[in-house]
Ligand SMILES: Nc1ncnc2c1ncn2[C@@H]1O[C@H](COP(=O)(O)OP(=O)(O)O)[C@@H](O)[C@H]1O
């Protein structure tokens with residue numbers, strides 16, 4: 551994350567006094583991430599994460615996110631669990647922001663992605679998709695086509711400052727996505743931001759998933775496309791087919807992918823590239839002065855988008871049906 555809201559010692563002590571967590575021993579802003587303000591809060595009971603929800607996280611969506619984490623934890627998915635204060639309520643307010651304490655998840659996110667990380671990710675993503683099958687709350691995806699158009703409209707006047715011709719590229723691609731976006735694929739609750747920094751490993755084993763604050767209802771295969779973009783490209787921009795093959799084959803061992811989902815992958819990958827290109831572009835152009843945050847590079851996602859624009863089917867990803875659909 552980042553830290554957008556500073557919390558004074560006095561604010562923190564009266565906030566923590568509402569919980570049965572003992573005295574606060576330390577509270578330190580976490581530099582990673584970009585969306586919300588996160589602090590590592592150490593109390594007499596151990597380490598916790600204190601999150602203050604910022605700009606893109608709407609207060610009315612918080613019961614969905616917190617309910618989802620509780621549901622997943624009950625289903626045996628390792629993820630943070632909201633901690634209730636003495637009155638039984640987890641969602642509170644601190645420094646004028648909605649705020650929650652969640653349990654601390656041990657592990658580290660992988661700085662250098664290996665094919666084995668991708669294999670474990672594929673299985674964990676499919677398990678997540680099965681585990682939410684009976685989660686009854688819903689949240690439409692605010693960052694689907696209408697949300698992309700809105701972000702584009704707000705960034706378009708200055709887009710060419712980031713790369714010459716970017717405005718026109720985005721406009722043309724949005725029209726193509728609108729004309730070709732798949733319909734009727736299997737849908738459910740997706741994580742929607744399962745990047746390497748949201749997946750923890752202990753040693754070589756995946757130990758848990760965090761950051762459910764973009765979770766929403768959408769096509770399950772769109773979550774797969776988000777992961778392909780986030781995990782299967784190298785720093786030099788090249789696509790790593792071995793990583794994608796392992797991600798897909800381990801996913802489908804738990805949840806098979808239909809023919810329609812496979813055929814839709816190129817468009818889902820283009821849409822996912824567009825989504826992260828647009829949020830990064832908007833954040834790049836609207837960086838809050840003085841905030842403790844490192845905006846992410848929008849052009850990384852422009853390069854990924856350009857790659858997917860050349861793809862016509864699974865073969866262009868050097869994948870075939872047996873990699874993805876089942877042997
Ligand atoms: N439950 C948790 N357990 C351990 N570390 C966490 C937990 N939640 C967040 N973190 C730490 O905070 C960082 C940012 O959290 P994240 O939820 O990704 O923030 P944001 O929503 O702002 O992107 C993570 O990379 C991790 O280092």
Ligand SMILES: N[C@@H](CCOP(=O)(O)O)C(=O)O
Pocket residue numbers: 551582583584585743745747748761826829830846
């Ligand atoms: N994953 C997004 C940014 C959101 O950051 P996170 O800290 O919530 O993972 C991106 O890379 O653009």
